Amino acid sequence: MYDTFLFDTLHRQQASMEPHIINGQKVWLKKAAKRNSRFAYLPLTLLARWLGIDALKPVPNLGGEHSIAKEAARIKALSEAGIAVPLILAETSEGLLLADAGNQDQPSETLLHKLLSVHSAEEIDHFLLMGTQALNDVHARQCYLSEAFARNILVNKEGVVFIDFETDPGEVHELTNCMVRDWHCFIFSLYGKLSKRQLHRERLAPALLNGLRQAQPAVRERFLSTLPRLKRLKRFPFQLFGSDGKKIAITLQALSVLDNQLRKK
Numbered sequence: 247m248y249d250t251f252l253f254d255t256l257h258r259q260q261a262s263m264e265p266h267i268i269n270g271q272k273v274w275l276k277k278a279a280k281r282n283s284r285f286a287y288l289p290l291t292l293l294a295r296w297l298g299i300d301a302l303k304p305v306p307n308l309g310g311e312h313s314i315a316k317e318a319a320r321i322k323a324l325s326e327a328g329i330a331v332p333l334i335l336a337e338t339s340e341g342l343l344l345a346d347a348g349n350q351d352q353p354s355e356t357l358l359h360k361l362l363s364v365h366s367a368e369e370i371d372h373f374l375l376m377g378t379q380a381l382n383d384v385h386a387r388q389c390y391l392s393e394a395f396a397r398n399i400l401v402n403k404e405g406v407v408f409i410d411f412e413t414d415p416g417e418v419h420e421l422t423n424c425m426v427r428d429w430h431c432f433i434f435s436l437y438g439k440l441s442k443r444q445l446h447r448e449r450l451a452p453a454l455l456n457g458l459r460q461a462q463p464a465v466r467e468r469f470l471s472t473l474p475r476l477k478r479l480k481r482f483p484f485q486l487f488g489s490d491g492k493k494i495a496i497t498l499q500a501l502s503v504l505d506n507q508l509r510k511k
Contacts (some may be wrong), residue, residue, distance in 0.1 A: 248273075248336035252343045265346070272346040273335060276317070279309050297475045301426040301468070305392070305413045311339045313412035318342060320392065320411035327387045330407045347400045347407040354407065358396035358439055361446065370449045373401065374436075378457025380406040381428060385462055390415060390424035395435035425465045426472065429458070433504075437497040451500060455507050466508070473505035 251268055255275055262279040265272055294302035307313060314337075324331045333345040348354030355363075360373045377399060384391060391398070392411045400407040415424045433454060440446040458466055480498050484491040 248343055252336040252338060252341060256338070256341045270350075272348075272350075274332070274344045274346060275341060276314070276344060277341040278311050278314050278339075297478065299472045299475055301419065301423040301430065301472060303418060305415045305418045307413050309412075314339065314342060316414055317411045320414055324384075324389055324408070324411070327389050329384055329387060329389060330405065331411070332407065332409060347409070348402045352403045354400040354402040356397050357399040357401055357406070358435070360401050361396070361436075361440060362443075365445070367445060367449055370446055371453060374449060374453035375456075376401065376406055377432065378453060378460070380408075381432060382457060382460050382462075384408070385425045385428070385465060388421065390421070391428050391431075394428040394431040396432065396439065397435065422464050422468050425462070426469045429461070429465070429469050430472070433501070434497055437500050438493045441493045441496045447496070447500075451503055451507070454504060458504070458508060470505065470508050473501055473508075476501055477505070 247268070251266070251273075252275065255266065256277055259275055259277055263274060263276050265274055267273070291304055294300065294304070318334060318337050321331045321334055325333075332347060334342055335345055336343040346354065357373060357377050361370060364370055364373065377396065380399065381391075381394065391408055392413045392415060394408075398408065398410040400409060415427055419427060436450055436454075437447070440450065458469065461469070476498060480495075480502065484495040484498070
């Protein structure tokens with residue numbers, strides 16, 4: 247049934263990712279998207295080299311059938327390690343049919359959406375704790391994610407499900423740097439989207455400090471070693487370059503606070 251649906255629907259679907267219903271079940275069809283140019287990653291490559299932070303070196307997403315094969319392989323490997331990821335219902339070289347992470351009674355939502363929808367310190371702390379604990383659990387299993395942004399972390403009634411595995415950072419980085427990269431993706435995505443919400447910003451620092459203190463010592467120390475180098479960027483007036491620039495400035499200031507707090511005994 248799933249194989250037939252994938253075969254019949256794949257070439258009619260216009261978007262690279264789209265939901266469908268099969269016999270009352272919500273599924274997602276992900277098809278091979280246009281290949282990305284390696285030149286798009288050049289600025290971040292140069293920045294990582296200038297700062298001397300290997301963990302920031304980008305992991306190119308080549309798109310096309312390559313990304314579909316990579317995603318299928320990564321989902322299977324992470325699932326075997328006991329990490330909550332989408333169930334593959336059917337696959338071809340051109341697309342994947344994935345089970346939805348939620349159900350009709352309680353649909354899944356991204357961690358980012360959950361955080362944006364709550365307004366009390368207790369609720370914010372709850373969802374941030376879910377995120378940091380889930381990230382540390384992935385690393386405790388000697389695994390890593392691909393793009394550990396808050397938009398790629400789903401929340402359902404069972405807990406957390408991770409999505410979007412079109413790249414394998416392990417092809418570019420050694421294991422500890424893959425984990426450090428997860429933390430940087432997670433932190434930048436949170437401050438980037440929650441920077442205008444004062445209560446959320448106030449709750450982020452203690453939640454991240456707690457999560458990093460619970461991280462594996464090697465990961466925490468490697469992450470900590472990147473922060474003084476990132477401080478160099480604070481000299482650049484990002485806040486003068488619109489809303490995106492202000493988000494970067496706020497994130498760099500937050501990383502400076504994390505640096506100071508994590509070094510306290």
